[in-house]
Amino acid sequence: MSEQRNPFVLGKPIKAPADFFGRGHELRELIESVAHRQPVALLGEHRCGNTSILYQMLNPEVRARFLPAEQDAQMLYVFVNAQLAAEGPDAFHRRLAKALLRADPDGADDPPSTVDNFWIEDYLEDLADRGRQPVLLLDEFEVLAGFEAFFWEWFRGLIIEYDLAIVVATRVELGEFRDEWGSGSPFFNMFRSLYVGSFAPDEVQHFLDVMSTRSGLDFLALRPLIEDLAGRFPYFMQVAGALCYDRAQREPLTCSADQVARLAAEFRVRTEAHLEDIWLKLPAAEREALTWLAVADRPDPRDALAFNQAIPSLRRRGYVVEERIFSSVFADFVRHQLKRIGLNRETGEVRIEKRTVELPPKEFALLRFMLENEGDVITKEDIAAAVWPEYRLDATGVTDAMIQKTISRLRKEVDLADGGFQHIESVRGQGYRFQNASVYEVYHKRTDGDGG
Numbered sequence: 001m002s003e004q005r006n007p008f009v010l011g012k013p014i015k016a017p018a019d020f021f022g023r024g025h026e027l028r029e030l031i032e033s034v035a036h037r038q039p040v041a042l043l044g045e046h047r048c049g050n051t052s053i054l055y056q057m058l059n060p061e062v063r064a065r066f067l068p069a070e071q072d073a074q075m076l077y078v079f080v081n082a083q084l085a086a087e088g089p090d091a092f093h094r095r096l097a098k099a100l101l102r103a104d105p106d107g108a109d110d111p112p113s114t115v116d117n118f119w120i121e122d123y124l125e126d127l128a129d130r131g132r133q134p135v136l137l138l139d140e141f142e143v144l145a146g147f148e149a150f151f152w153e154w155f156r157g158l159i160i161e162y163d164l165a166i167v168v169a170t171r172v173e174l175g176e177f178r179d180e181w182g183s184g185s186p187f188f189n190m191f192r193s194l195y196v197g198s199f200a201p202d203e204v205q206h207f208l209d210v211m212s213t214r215s216g217l218d219f220l221a222l223r224p225l226i227e228d229l230a231g232r233f234p235y236f237m238q239v240a241g242a243l244c245y246d247r248a249q250r251e252p253l254t255c256s257a258d259q260v261a262r263l264a265a266e267f268r269v270r271t272e273a274h275l276e277d278i279w280l281k282l283p284a285a286e287r288e289a290l291t292w293l294a295v296a297d298r299p300d301p302r303d304a305l306a307f308n309q310a311i312p313s314l315r316r317r318g319y320v321v322e323e324r325i326f327s328s329v330f331a332d333f334v335r336h337q338l339k340r341i342g343l344n345r346e347t348g349e350v351r352i353e354k355r356t357v358e359l360p361p362k363e364f365a366l367l368r369f370m371l372e373n374e375g376d377v378i379t380k381e382d383i384a385a386a387v388w389p390e391y392r393l394d395a396t397g398v399t400d401a402m403i404q405k406t407i408s409r410l411r412k413e414v415d416l417a418d419g420g421f422q423h424i425e426s427v428r429g430q431g432y433r434f435q436n437a438s439v440y441e442v443y444h445k446r447t448d449g450d451g452g
Contacts (some may be wrong), residue, residue, distance in 0.1 A: 007214040013051040020056055021210070022203035022232070023049065025151065027056060029194055031066040034075070034135045034165040039187075041141075042169045044196030045317050047274060051170035052121065054079060054137045057167070076163070082299035083142045089151045090146065093120060100134070117154050124162045133165060141168035152186035159190065165226060171281070198232035198318035198326065206375045211241055217248050225255055229267045231326025239270050240326035255447045268329050271289045274335045278319065286319075287337075293325050294334040295353045328355045335440035341414055341423065343371055352414060353439060362387055363410045370424070370434035379431040383407075407432065 014020045025382040026042070030053070033040045044050045056062045060078055061074050078099045085092040101107035102125055112119065127134055144151075158165060168174075176189050199207065204227070206218040219226070222244055230236035243266050244253060254257070279287065290311035292298055299307050314320040325331040342351040350357050350367065359367060369386040370378070384398035385390065387406065391397035407424060414423050421442045425433045 005247050006242050007211055008245065009240045010238055010242055013055050014049075015052075015055045017056060017059055018063055020052060021207040022199050023053055023056075026053060026194060026196055027062065027329045028066050028169055030057060031063055031098060033192060033194075034167060034366050035067060037133075037163050037165045038166075039159060039166045039191045040168075041191040041193050042196060043171070043172050043193055044169070045171055045319075046275070046277065047233070048196050048318060049234045050196060051139050054163075054167065054169055057135075057137060057242070061133070063238055065379075074131060074133050076100075076127065077137060078105050079137045080132055080139065084139055086143045089147055090116075092147075092151075093117060096120060096136075103154040104132075106130070115157075121158070121162075124158075128162070134162075136164060136166040138166065140167045142169040143311060145172070156190070157184050195316050197316050198321060199234060199237070204232050204237070207237065208241075215245055217245060217253070219244070220252065222255070225260060225263070228328050229405065230266060231318065231321045233326055235274075236271060240267055243267055243270070266330060268332075271329065272333075273322055275330050278330070279337065280335065282319075283310075283313075286314050289314060290319070290325060290334050291338045292325075292354055293336065294331050295361065297354055299354070310317075332440050335443070336438050338439045339436050339441050340442050341371070341436050343368060349360075357413060359413060362406050363413065366406055366410055367414070370432075371436060374434050374436050377427050377430050378434050382431070398417070 009019050030040055030042065034057075042050055042053065050240045058077050060072065078096075080092075080095055082092070085095040093115045094111060097111035097119065100120075101109070101111060104127070158164060158276070167319060167441075168191070172287060174187050204223070205220075208223055208226070211217075212219045219241060226237060226240045226244065230240040240263075243263055247253060247263060248258070252258075282290070285306050289307045292307060298304065319326050319330070325334060340352075340353055343349070344351075345368070348364070350359055350364065366383065366385045367385065373382075378405050380400065382439065383403055388402075390399045411422070411424050415421070423435055423436070427433050
């Protein structure tokens with residue numbers, strides 16, 4: 001295959017309509033909403049395409065698919081990246097002024113040296129007098145959440161007073177935007193919410209079909225591999241597709257086990273920072289639900305309420321597809337976060353891979369002591385003192401047989417049945433060492449051992 005430009009777009013918003021896929025429903029809903037001056041919150045995860053959708057709205061050819069030309073001609077589309085105005089209201093005023101002047105063919109080259117809320121209001125009055133309807137497209141809206149309450153009172157009044165058409169792209173539900181407002185938001189029910197998640201199956205098909213034509217590589221045949229790595233998440237699909245394309249320039253794509261493992265490793269390196277960002281920003285209940293999915297299990301019905309509430313949100317965000325974590329690489333990332341054995345010292349609950357187990361008192365005391373000294377070598381004398389404190393004045397009361405029997409029973413509870421990984425390691429001539437590895441490390445070590 002002759003080498004050519006990689007057709008995938010990575011690391012930046014998609015501005016060219018030819019490189020933009022799917023989201024036809026969302027674009028229609030957004031453009032029809034702003035035509036009726038209905039404020040909209042475009043809710044989606046980072047790298048889900050929110051910014052790209054806003055850039056598509058800036059394109060007259062895209063808008064022409066949904067809006068009559070005479071109506072579109074009255075509108076003035078103004079794009080503001082809130083990340084560039086995060087310092088405070090003054091920075092926002094100036095950034096908005098620059099965006100207004102850039103979009104307005106009759107505007108000045110630069111805003112005045114001082115831009116305040118009065119300048120913004122006067123400019124909007126002038127636009128109204130000229131029969132122009134500004135449409136404010138505000139990206140990364142959540143970075144403004146720390147602004148003082150007086151700014152939000154003004155901003156809310158601005159939307160109402162000037163019947164402002166506005167689309168805010170944000171990861172944060174507006175109902176959670178400002179806690180001190182009581183309702184949780186300065187906007188009450190002003191904004192309609194429009195959610196952006198994974199591609200639909202037909203959007204995936206179209207994307208891979210077009211990329212096959214552009215590249216000469218059959219991405220439709222690679223769909224199972226791409227969806228295993230990336231699910232239907234647009235950004236991650238671009239990464240997976242780009243990696244497949246680059247590898248195809250060097251060797252035939254056979255999808256052998258070795259080749260798939262190398263592609264997965266490359267995908268992991270390329271996306272690790274994004275996966276960590278996802279994990280840190282998810283609510284605790286959604287992280288907990290993901291850990292259940294990562295071990296291919298579900299909580300008992302009596303404990304399933306939080307899990308059942310979290311799954312629809314994860315599905316909407318794009319992180320759960322068809323009842324599984326969207327990416328095998330992200331599933332491994334989640335397994336890295338989960339210690340295989342957990343002990344709640346307050347309740348005495350012991351969990352192994354999320355499942356509660358009941359331990360007899362001595363085995364429980366031994367596990368607690370070993371967890372407290374994880375990684376250290378502990379002697380039989382240490383174990384005797386910790387597990388049989390009733391014999392602290394009579395060391396001979398605890399025999400080697402008692403210790404060995406308790407360790408053996410605990411091993412049956414915590415170690416893998418096939419012996420591929422041992423949490424309790426015997427250190428010859430010294431004692432024992434406890435290793436509480438992550439679920440990922442435990443199972444990959446077993447797999448590695450089986451393969452060796």
